[in-house]
Amino acid sequence: MHSVIFSNIENSAFGSAIAGSEWMFPAIETIHVFAIVTVIGTIAIMDLRLLGLASRGRTVQAVERDTVPLTWIGFALAVITGILLFVSKATSYMANPYFLWKMGLMLLAGVNMALFHRVLSKDIAQWDAPGATAPAAAKIAGLLSLALWIVIPFCGRAIGFTLGVYY
Ligand code: HEM
Numbered sequence: 001m002h003s004v005i006f007s008n009i010e011n012s013a014f015g016s017a018i019a020g021s022e023w024m025f026p027a028i029e030t031i032h033v034f035a036i037v038t039v040i041g042t043i044a045i046m047d048l049r050l051l052g053l054a055s056r057g058r059t060v061q062a063v064e065r066d067t068v069p070l071t072w073i074g075f076a077l078a079v080i081t082g083i084l085l086f087v088s089k090a091t092s093y094m095a096n097p098y099f100l101w102k103m104g105l106m107l108l109a110g111v112n113m114a115l116f117h118r119v120l121s122k123d124i125a126q127w128d129a130p131g132a133t134a135p136a137a138a139k140i141a142g143l144l145s146l147a148l149w150i151v152i153p154f155c156g157r158a159i160g161f162t163l164g165v166y167y
Pocket of ligand 1: 029032033035036039040075078079081082083085086093106152153154155156157158159160161163
């Protein structure tokens with residue numbers, strides 16, 4: 001059943017237009033790369049501040065104010081371009097473990113980020129100051145986030161290299 005859905009997506013006018021074009025897929029993937037660089041770059045700045053390894057002269061909240069809006073803009077663009085890439089070869093991607101891992105790890109990264117913003121930073125006003133060290137739980141969230149956002153692009157890169165292997 002589910003492969004019928006994905007082959008219908010792939011054979012849609014949209015999917016076959018992108019797959020059949022010489023320039024559309026590379027153009028969309030180029031924008032995808034810009035979007036993911038923005039996401040990972042801004043998240044890394046925030047995580048390195050949480051770990052006390054960068055921007056120590058600034059408060060975590062100030063770094064957050066500057067980075068989080070860019071993270072969301074980049075993520076929205078990564079999702080839009082990612083879906084466009086996906087529809088062009090949907091059945092191949094759904095058979096590719098690196099694609100499935102990437103989606104799962106992104107979900108985990110989202111949960112980790114939500115936990116930090118909703119739970120761990122509830123008492124941020126009490127500990128946040130220029131030069132201040134974040135509590136252990138916030139550091140762990142920062143470290144886990146950094147690790148996930150290193151493995152996610154690895155999986156993204158591995159997709160293209162292994163399409164012929166798993167399909
Ligand atoms: C911010 C989150 C994301 C990151 C960090 C990310 C990372 C990457 C990377 C590093 C590549 C390889 C680019 C290249 O080699 O030129 C890639 C390709 C790709 N991504 Fe993403 N991606 C993200 C979101 C998404 C989403 C939401 C989807 C789908 C719904 C998606 C679907 C794809 C597809 C289909 C490819 C093409 C693989 C290929 O055939 O080469 N990505 N991604």
